[in-house]
Amino acid sequence: MQPMDRRLMREINQNMLLNLIRAYAPISRTELKKLSGLSLGTIVGITAALIEQQLVREVGVAESTGGRKAGLLEIAPGGGYVIGIDLREQLIAGTVLNLHGIVVYEDTWPAPLRNNATQAIGLIAAGVEQFIERSRVAREKVIGLGCGISGPVNVQEGVSVDSWILDWHNVELGKPLAEALDMPVFVDNAVNCLASYEKLYGHGRRFHDFLLVTLGRGLGMAVVIRDDLFRGAQGLGAEFGHIPFEVDGRLCECGNRGCLEAYIADHGIVTTYHELCADPVVVKAGEANIADINELYRRAKEGGRCAARAFELTGERLGTGLATLVNLFNPQCIILNGGEEHRIDLLLEPMHAALEKRIFSQLGRDLSMIVEQETTPINWARGAGCLVLRDFFSSPVNA
Ligand SMILES: [Zn+2]
Numbered sequence: 001m002q003p004m005d006r007r008l009m010r011e012i013n014q015n016m017l018l019n020l021i022r023a024y025a026p027i028s029r030t031e032l033k034k035l036s037g038l039s040l041g042t043i044v045g046i047t048a049a050l051i052e053q054q055l056v057r058e059v060g061v062a063e064s065t066g067g068r069k070a071g072l073l074e075i076a077p078g079g080g081y082v083i084g085i086d087l088r089e090q091l092i093a094g095t096v097l098n099l100h101g102i103v104v105y106e107d108t109w110p111a112p113l114r115n116n117a118t119q120a121i122g123l124i125a126a127g128v129e130q131f132i133e134r135s136r137v138a139r140e141k142v143i144g145l146g147c148g149i150s151g152p153v154n155v156q157e158g159v160s161v162d163s164w165i166l167d168w169h170n171v172e173l174g175k176p177l178a179e180a181l182d183m184p185v186f187v188d189n190a191v192n193c194l195a196s197y198e199k200l201y202g203h204g205r206r207f208h209d210f211l212l213v214t215l216g217r218g219l220g221m222a223v224v225i226r227d228d229l230f231r232g233a234q235g236l237g238a239e240f241g242h243i244p245f246e247v248d249g250r251l252c253e254c255g256n257r258g259c260l261e262a263y264i265a266d267h268g269i270v271t272t273y274h275e276l277c278a279d280p281v282v283v284k285a286g287e288a289n290i291a292d293i294n295e296l297y298r299r300a301k302e303g304g305r306c307a308a309r310a311f312e313l314t315g316e317r318l319g320t321g322l323a324t325l326v327n328l329f330n331p332q333c334i335i336l337n338g339g340e341e342h343r344i345d346l347l348l349e350p351m352h353a354a355l356e357k358r359i360f361s362q363l364g365r366d367l368s369m370i371v372e373q374e375t376t377p378i379n380w381a382r383g384a385g386c387l388v389l390r391d392f393f394s395s396p397v398n399a
Contacts, residue, residue, distance in 0.1 A: 019393040025074035026059050055079040075099045081137045084385025086148045089114040093377035096135045097385040101201040105135035106378045115167040125180035144184035146387030148193035152236040158187040164253045186387035193383030195222030203370050207332045216339025219261040263317050266293040273310035297343045315347035319354025327360045333368040
């Protein structure tokens with residue numbers, strides 16, 4: 001065996017053990033042997049090195065089969081830190097996560113990113129440096145930066161292909177940010193970031209195949225198949241929001257007509273309201289902002305029939321869209337993420353009714369539906385940090 005191969009093999013074994021310790025902690029070396037198939041000698045050697053590097057620690061002892069005490073291992077949370085940022089139109093949300101995926105510091109700061117791709121790298125890099133300083137985490141313990149952004153992303157190249165929300169097109173982020181910050185940088189679609197969190201630490205831990213659907217400013221989706229994100233041939237796949245929903249329907253932000261997002265996203269709900277009843281108080285359809293959707297929600301809650309009907313119709317449409325997903329993917333679980341303004345409660349009943357009506361055959365029989373009502377910019381940033389953790393705990397063979 002060449003020295004290079006040996007090093008790679010050791011790295012693969014080390015990452016496998018790190019991942020097993022993450023998933024099964026607290027765990028003994030004997031159990032690691034059973035799960036990994038490695039020899040006890042190899043495990044003892046690698047875990048000693050990991051303890052030395054402060055990435056793994058001993059936590060108590062368990063009775064082993066021979067009556068001897070066996071040391072139990074877990075990932076040392078403070079052995080390293082990752083930074084996750086979520087890029088918004090006018091602000092950046094940032095988190096510092098420890099190796100347990102727990103947020104140890106969080107903050108948001110203003111950054112005029114929309115329509116400002118030329119200054120993006122400078123703005124982001126300076127913001128992240130100051131953020132790390134404020135967090136008081138030792139710079140040398142930072143393993144890498146994960147960066148979440150709306151719209152399709154070329155993950156290999158770290159390029160934002162199209163972000164309609166930021167009005168960015170073919171903006172290179174990965175390489176220039178890695179150079180500016182001198183650390184590994186991972187860029188992915190924001191919903192894929194959230195799904196990475198769900199898979200590592202959230203509801204997704206229990207499922208091999210699940211879908212994450214996000215509501216709010218847009219309509220996003222991430223697809224996890226056999227524990228891995230599905231991306232499609234060009235890596236840009238799973239654009240649930242832009243499946244054609246109505247022939248020659250509403251104009252969508254992407255330039256097409258009739259996309260589902262134009263009906264389900266916040267501005268879509270406002271447009272529906274306008275179609276149902278002309279109301280000059282709420283601004284013109286297509287120019288809706290967060291104030292308008294909040295106003296509509298308030299009216300619906302207070303018994304306004306027209307506003308309530310707009311949410312009901314949106315729920316039906318969402319349920320129809322979800323039925324399409326169930327019929328295509330037959331997932332174990334759909335995690336529905338209700339956006340940041342807690343409006344999903346008005347959609348749920350009509351959504352479930354439409355979903356039940358339209359699911360094909362028995363595809364929905366064992367479907368788990370998990371609704372997360374509360375999301376904050378910090379949740380999205382935490383997801384971005386999980387891009388780095390996912391890489392850290394994955395085998396280089398799969399990378
Ligand atoms: Zn579209």
